[in-house]
Amino acid sequence: MVCVGTAATKPNTSMAMAERAICIGCGRDMPVTTTGLRAHKDQFGSRCAQQPRRAHIALPWTAPPLAQNDRQHWRAKAESFARAKSEARWAIRAAHVDPMERAIVTLHYRVPDRRVRDADGPAPTLKAVLDALVAEAVIPADDWQHVPRISIQMHPPQPSMPPALWITLAALPTQSRPARGGSSHSKDTP
Numbered sequence: 001m002v003c004v005g006t007a008a009t010k011p012n013t014s015m016a017m018a019e020r021a022i023c024i025g026c027g028r029d030m031p032v033t034t035t036g037l038r039a040h041k042d043q044f045g046s047r048c049a050q051q052p053r054r055a056h057i058a059l060p061w062t063a064p065p066l067a068q069n070d071r072q073h074w075r076a077k078a079e080s081f082a083r084a085k086s087e088a089r090w091a092i093r094a095a096h097v098d099p100m101e102r103a104i105v106t107l108h109y110r111v112p113d114r115r116v117r118d119a120d121g122p123a124p125t126l127k128a129v130l131d132a133l134v135a136e137a138v139i140p141a142d143d144w145q146h147v148p149r150i151s152i153q154m155h156p157p158q159p160s161m162p163p164a165l166w167i168t169l170a171a172l173p174t175q176s177r178p179a180r181g182g183s184s185h186s187k188d189t190p
């Protein structure tokens with residue numbers, strides 16, 4: 001894992017909610033308890049143990065609307081994708097998330113039961129969600145430079161809770177700018 005540079009985020013009180021976070025000093029997963037942060041800093045260095053800004057967005061589904069094994073005609077598939085993206089956009093808009101220049105995006109799925117499911121089953125849904133995040137200007141683009149890591153996190157069923165999907169974003173510091181003219185997108189960040 002390559003260090004992503006100096007930190008650019010300010011302390012965020014909502015971080016107290018999270019149990020783990022991505023360290024913006026080194027990109028590793030770390031615990032956010034006081035002792036956990038201190039241990040991480042001792043182990044990995046002085047730039048470490050800084051927590052990124054995070055966002056949590058509830059999605060309006062109890063099952064992934066798009067699945068890996070859908071055997072639909074391409075036209076029906078395109079329509080399903082467009083519908084899922086549109087539904088995700090409404091959910092993202094309702095969450096009022098501040099834009100992030102770079103972020104790690106995770107799609108979470110709490111399954112309804114213990115039936116065997118592939119962890120990559122919701123991958124097409126994640127793709128629609130990424131498109132929706134770009135369309136709602138939460139992230140400028142979903143290429144690897146703006147979203148260097150995506151993942152799907154499956155959660156076991158909870159007797160008292162319905163199945164659900166949600167996404168989390170962890171902001172990463174803006175990469176050092178390439179030489180002038182070397183940027184692949186024209187938008188200048190102040």
Ligand SMILES: [Zn+2]
Nearest residue numbers: 023025026048
């Ligand atoms: Zn670190």
